[in-house]
Each structure stands twice: as C-alpha cells, then as structure tokens.
Amino acid sequence: MAVDVIKKIYRPAMTVGQVYAKPYGSAAAPMPVGNVLELGLEHTEDVQRQDDMTQLGGGTHAEVRRVTEVKVNMKIADLNVVNLARASLGTVAAIEAGEVEDEPFVATGLGILLPLLHIDPTAVVVKKGATAGAATPVAMAGNYLVKSEGIVLLDGAPGITVADKLWVSYSYGAYAAIEALTTKTPELQLLFGGLNEADSGKPVVVDIWRASQGITKTLALINKGFGALDVEGTVLQDPTKTGAGVSKYYRTRLA
Structure with a gap:
C-alpha cells in the first residue's frame, strides 16, 4: 500500500x-x-x-x-x-563523406603540418608543380606522413623543397563538426x-x-x-x- x-x-x-x-x-x-x-x-x-x-x-x-x-x-x-x-x-554540422581534388598548399618549410580541410584522409596523393594540371606525384616514403589532422612534411624530404607548390587529393569519411x-x-x-x-x-x-x-x-x-x-x-x-x-x-x- x-x-x-x-x-x-x-x-x-x-x-x-x-x-x-x-x-x-x-x-x-x-x-x-x-x-x-x-x-x-x-x-x-x-x-x-x-x-x-x-x-x-x-x-x-x-x-x-x-x-x-x-x-x-x-x-x-x-x-x-x-x-x-x-x-x-x-x-x-554533419559532414558527409566525400573526396577532395588538389587542395593547394605551399611548402613554407619542412617538418611542418599541412592541415587539411577535412579530417582522417585516405587514398592520399600529394603532387608538386606550379599548377595542379602540371603537377607530378611525390612519393610518400621519406617525404611525408598522413595523419588524421593533415599531412606532415618530413625533415630532409628528398622530393620536396621549401617554396614548392603542393596539391593534395584525398578521400574522407563522414564526421561531425561542432562550432x-x-x-x-x-x-x-x-x-x-x-x-x-x-x-x-x-x-x-x-x-x-x-x-x-x-x-x-x-x-x-x-x-x-x-x-x-x-x-x-x-x-x-x-x-x-x-x-x-x-x-x-x-x-x-x-x-
């Protein structure tokens, strides 16, 4: 009761x-x-x-x-x-999965991070050249690392020099962005x-x-x-x- x-x-x-x-x-x-x-x-x-x-x-x-x-x-x-x-x-904001072609950067130095517009990139291709159309791929080994936040240019990279114009293409999965x-x-x-x-x-x-x-x-x-x-x-x-x-x-x- x-x-x-x-x-x-x-x-x-x-x-x-x-x-x-x-x-x-x-x-x-x-x-x-x-x-x-x-x-x-x-x-x-x-x-x-x-x-x-x-x-x-x-x-x-x-x-x-x-x-x-x-x-x-x-x-x-x-x-x-x-x-x-x-x-x-x-x-x-819910960001759907997608692809980025030729996101532009300038190698202002080595040992630096190139922060990408989207996180956790896959199928990354880095090219260098004056324009995206004329750029040629840079081998990953010894030149850069792919991280969740972007591309890290390695110190002493044989294929990249300071002031090179770089173009990064990649895929990314769905994620959330909180402003x-x-x-x-x-x-x-x-x-x-x-x-x-x-x-x-x-x-x-x-x-x-x-x-x-x-x-x-x-x-x-x-x-x-x-x-x-x-x-x-x-x-x-x-x-x-x-x-x-x-x-x-x-x-x-x-x-």
Whole structure:
C-alpha cells in the first residue's frame, strides 16, 4: 500500500541509473545522456533573521527562509556529439563523406603540418608543380606522413623543397563538426531513472521539469585519465505545471 511506502523509515541511499534529456518544451522523446558519474541538486537559501532583544544573551526571535536558487550539477562521462555541443554552446554540422581534388598548399618549410580541410584522409596523393594540371606525384616514403589532422612534411624530404607548390587529393569519411560558442544556453527537461543499490535496487525517479545547462568548466584535451564534462545549470520554473501541491521545479518518486 502507498501508505506503507510513505511511512517507511529504513531507506539508506546509494543510487545509480540513467539520465535522460530533451529540449524543454519539445514534443520529442527524452534520450539517454550516457554515463553520468555525478548528478545532484544544490539548494541556496536567503535567510532573514530577527534578533531576540527581549532578554540577555540574544537569540533569534523570528526567521524566514526563501529558496533563491536550485542548481543542477552533472559530471558527464560520455563525450558524444550532443553532450559536447550542449556543454560548449555549440552548433553541430554533419559532414558527409566525400573526396577532395588538389587542395593547394605551399611548402613554407619542412617538418611542418599541412592541415587539411577535412579530417582522417585516405587514398592520399600529394603532387608538386606550379599548377595542379602540371603537377607530378611525390612519393610518400621519406617525404611525408598522413595523419588524421593533415599531412606532415618530413625533415630532409628528398622530393620536396621549401617554396614548392603542393596539391593534395584525398578521400574522407563522414564526421561531425561542432562550432563552439555559437548558440545560447540550452534549456532541458531532465529525468533521472535511478536504482537504489542500498535498498534492494528500488526505483528512484526524479523529474526536473526545466533547467538551463551552462558551459563546461573544463574541456580536457590531453589528460592521463578518462575525460568528463562538468556542467551545472539552474532549475527554472515551469509555468505549465499547475495545481495545489504540484511543483513547478522538480518531483521525486520513490517505491
């Protein structure tokens, strides 16, 4: 019976579970965020106190507490495209696979990188010559390396000299490009489908009706351990939630 759940005293908590998100106000279904290492709500209060001046020693005669802010904090372990875009206020472009013919470069030196327009090139052909039509292929061995980010001209390359005009042709696969700081802070509806490991795996479901998600504090590019996105936002009022005893902010359901 529900009254038994409400009266239950023993309820230690150690929760795991899945976090789902969708744009606030969207008719789309919530989608899993991925592995979230930490998820929490942080409440901030404005406390107004009136001193008790009726006796020696002081004390508090009256007190009013009002919640000024509720923050949501997440440490996201899966750095997928959606999470990266939200955490960097980015716009995503889906780049389809294709081919590039004769992308132009000048060998301003040896031991340098020629950054290509597209990543992870395959079937690379490097030519040199005054024009693309008159250029002839350069052997790869001893002259250059193909890397995900472009072409590295080797020091002492026998087939390439400084100021040579180079022309690079290659194929590339589909990829995503995220242009950071190009959009506003997203507003999300979040749902935590939790399981309490300290209480026989009983479910704990938390609905956060409307929350902003700020930019990640750090985007680690080189690190020894696993990367994660530390993001926080503010739980905002959802005006669509109405009725006596109905929260406009969040709801927790326990079995």
